[in-house]
Amino acid sequence: MKESDELKNSSTPRKEASEKITGAQAIIASLEAEGVKLVFGYPGGQALEIYDAILDSKKIEHILVRHEQAAVHAADGYARATGDVGVVLVTSGPGATNTITGITNAFLDSIPLVVIAGQVPTSAIGTDAFQEADFAGITLPITKHGYLVTKASDLPKAFREAFHIARTGRPGPVVICVPSDVACEKLSFEYPKRANIASYKPTYKGNSRQVKQAAALIACASKPVIIAGGGVVSSGACEELKNLAEILQIPVACTLMARGAFPARHHLHLGQLGMHGMPWANMAVMESDLIIAVGTRFSDRITGDIERFAPGAKVIHIDIDPAEIGKNIPVDIPIVGDAGNVLGAIFHELQKSEPEPLTMGWLECIDEWKSTLEIEEPLKDNLIIHSKDIFDAINELTAEKDTIIVTEVGQHQMWAARFLEERGPRTFVTSGGLGAMGFGFPAAMGIALAKPESTVICIAGDGSIQMNIQEMATIAQYGLPVKVVVVDNGSLGMVKQMQELFYMGRYSAVDLPRIPDFKLLAQAYGWYGDEVSDPEKLKEALALLLECPGPGILDVRMSTLELALPMVAPDSPLNKMIGVEKAGRTSRKGRR
Amino acid sequence: MLHTLSMLVDNKFGVLTRITGLVARRGFNIESLAVGVTEDPTLSRVTIVVDADEAAYEQVIKQMNKLINVHKVYDFDKEACVDRELVLFKVSATGETRHEIIELVNVFRAKIVDVGKTTLTIEATGTADKLDAMESMFRTYGIKEIARTGKIALSRGARD
Structure with missing residues (x-):
């Protein structure tokens, strides 16, 4: 989630205005300008021109996978580990359709990708030509945005916008379809420094009135809990998360996507919540009087039965995507903005008033759960690996x-x-x-x-x-x-x-x-x-x-x-966990 | 419950698919749809009427706002607007009824746009209620065909 997305290195290949290059060369030059070092892909008939152009790049290495789905997953992994945009290059038709699972996966986890797919020539689009599939159409519901470029001169702008959209705001996959004649067509290449999209301006800074309200609510909560989601990781907000948790001694539960976002050995660390969450994390959320949710979308794996989710809790929901707020659960204080930015602002607000933590009793209660709620273990034996x-x-x-x-x-x-x-x-x-x-x-x-x-x-x-x-x-x-x-x-x-x-x-x-x-x-x-x-x-x-x-x-x-184990059955409330028992019961049965 | 919303969107291919696809994915039906270019030729205005409960409707508006090609969304549940539909009725008209029908057309300030040996074709604009009322009046004479546009709407006053 980078607010500023202006390209620093203006080392875009300096071509004389009169010197024209092909669409395919422009694609490679665009990728170089975006700082792309690795492209995962698989060639084919309608991507030949692009594959020819990539041979001449000294900055980009192409990794030849064995199936296009793997190319997308590999680029996705690359993006998750680095925070950069993952790039995929495939051909039209089957090459493109093989990417669908990978793109959907990245979309649901908000991972920045740019997927470039060859397409049949513009003259053949819509004729059911060999290896034609309406990739731009197929990917509509599983991408943040998409382009079907019909003129080579549109390529630089499309690429600049695609990378900008993929990596800013709530990150996500963007597809670009390039018909083979567009890849051959010549253009004067100039790469835009910034993408100026009038209808796309993500909100990074939280509304200051809502930030103040949130701080006031947090300051007087006696049983608060923070739910950190993947947005904390993509925003790079781990430090801000820790600061907020510590100033008022608020325990932190993490979703699977936020695993590692909060220090493991910290006394406020609850671990994972949800369907396979830690019993004390689930209990804390269910019994809390205030949930501070950051960069999480309250998916069904987190809430269990939504009707019975955290009945006594007020909810502060911080997310960069306004559509996530109030989507699954009602919210008392919505704050649209970048996780790090908003958490920092709330922390700053709290610092001003120097409130006393009110959570001593609450933390004791959680410690009690930690020491008494036991997860069933398989019977120990020396013959079988568990x-x-x-x-x-x-x-x-x-x-x-x-x-x-x-x-x-x-x-x-x-x-x-x-x-x-x-x-x-x-x-x-x-x-x-x-x-x-x-x-x-x-x-x-x-x-x-x-x-x-x-x-x-x-x-x-x-x-x-x-x-x-x-x-x-x-x-x-x-x-x-x-x-x-x-x-x-x-x-x-x-x-x-x-x-x-x-x-x-x-x-x-x-x-x-x-x-x-x-x-x-x-x-x-x-x-x-x-x-x-x-x-x-x-x-x-x-x-x-x-x-x-x-x-x-x-x-x-x-x-x-x-x-x-443990496990919450689908549609059960979060505190009804299979495989969790109170310590001290004599009838503990071991599972195999 | 019926809701009317209107959007300014990029006047490009594929944009309408994004909008209708988004509504369809949330599982409800578009009752009416109207699209036309605006004073700025790069933008189109899309007006849709959807049948949805409050929460689902709110989610649709938020999701519309997320589409990169959507510049502005007007929620006409929340702001005053002027809205109109246009309809063509082809009504059976015999020698006896023809006169009555023409009277009705005048009362409704509609227009006769085609006259056949046994039919009259009537053009009318107005709110959905008015057009519904006309339709029920003409039913007594026999309606052979109806063509009705989707609703179009603009917010009231000087604002954009």
Whole structure:
């Protein structure tokens, strides 16, 4: 969420006005002017001219993926790890339609992307030509904006606007469709320094009257809680969040998208809330008298049954997108603005009046929940690996390492969120809104390129890893040291869990009979590969994985029955958690 | 409940799809729609009437405001406006009824725009209520066809 989006380096290629370049060259020059270093893509007939032009760029490296969906996820991962705009280049028709899941994923998690797609020549548009799909039309509901450029001279403006729209305000994906004749057409290239879009002016600064009202309400709350969402991360507002929490001793719950936004060992840290949230975080939200929500959209994974959500709480909702405020829950004080900006303004306002924290009793109450509410653990045994064993070992082995964790979607994702050490913002990358299996692995690839100095670990399920497994080839080709831990329970665990809990154990279409042999697969792709099922050997196997020089995959064969707990059943209130018991009860039953 | 909102939007291809798509995604029907260019040829005015509850309507307005191609949204639930629709009625007219129909047309300050051997075609503008009233009067003679535009509206007074 950058307020100022003027290009600093005016090092756009200086072409004489008389010297014309092709549309494709203009596209590459535009990307260079935007500071793009990496493009993830896959060529094809209607993108030939652009692919020819990219050969001549000294600043941009193109990464050839094996499926266009992976290109988008990789660019998305790159964007999440760096905060920059991720860029994708694909051809028309199937190349374009293969990006849809990736674009939707980025849209729901507000990730800045620019997706460039070839298109059939303007003369053929609308004729159902070979490899024609109405990509601009298909992507309308899943993008922040889109362009179908019909004249080469419109390209510089379209690119400048696309990048501006993608990275400012509430970030999001923007598509640009370039018909092949437009890519060949000549133009005099000049890249606009700033995008001037009269109808697009995001609000960054909170309304000062509302900021004052919010500060007054916060100052007198005795049971307040902050809910931090992904907006805190994209705004870079972690410091402001901490300041506000500390000045009045307000506990902080984070959504999955904000994991790492608040220091893990802080006494005000509640951890994740929501469907698989920590019991004390959910209790605190439900019992609070004031919710200060920042950069979160109160999704159904956060609120549980919305009718019974936090009945006694007033709500201050801070978001850069006015449409999110009041969308899902009624709000007492709405503040439209950038998270960091508004949190800073409220903090400043509070500093002036030097109020005393009123939350001593509230924090004691939360501590009581923390010490008495226990999450059911599987019965310990020395024969089978359980989720906690895996993540404890990873925590231990990466304690000294600069590590970024990327997850797929499912039980392993919730275990990872629960057990892994938090390491700050942009170090835990996961598909939040769309819950797209197949995201994590290619995203890890993008992050390995963005952060070569970091250890990048992809935590995957045995189901989701197979949704984009072809990218093992890309990772091998570019020699990226991605480490994949397959949390292998021989099933589509999260679906199986819901069938166990809500369909009386009638398992339908969830068995994955441990195919393929990941060790052999690793060999085929030139990867390091191993498998482990003995709890005694787990840590050593993980250490070997992390030490191997290139890409590696470890198939961890764990319990096939363990559940991801705690869990709030869909449409249940947030404090009705499955797998949580009061301490001291003798009848605690262990799960398998 | 019916709501009228009007928008100034970029006069470009694809913009109308964005607007109607957005309404459709929220799951309600557009009762009427009118689009035309404005005094500024780069802008069109879109006026739509939607049937939605309060909360859904508010969300639609906010989502409209988010569209990059939408410059301004007028919520005519909240501000006074002048609104009109235009309708063409093709009414059966026999030798006996023709005179009565012409009288009615005059009462409603409408216009006869085409005369056939057995029909009269009448043009009328006005608010939806007035046009509904006319329609029910003409029904007694037999309406063969109706063509009705969507509502168009402008806010009252000197403001933009």
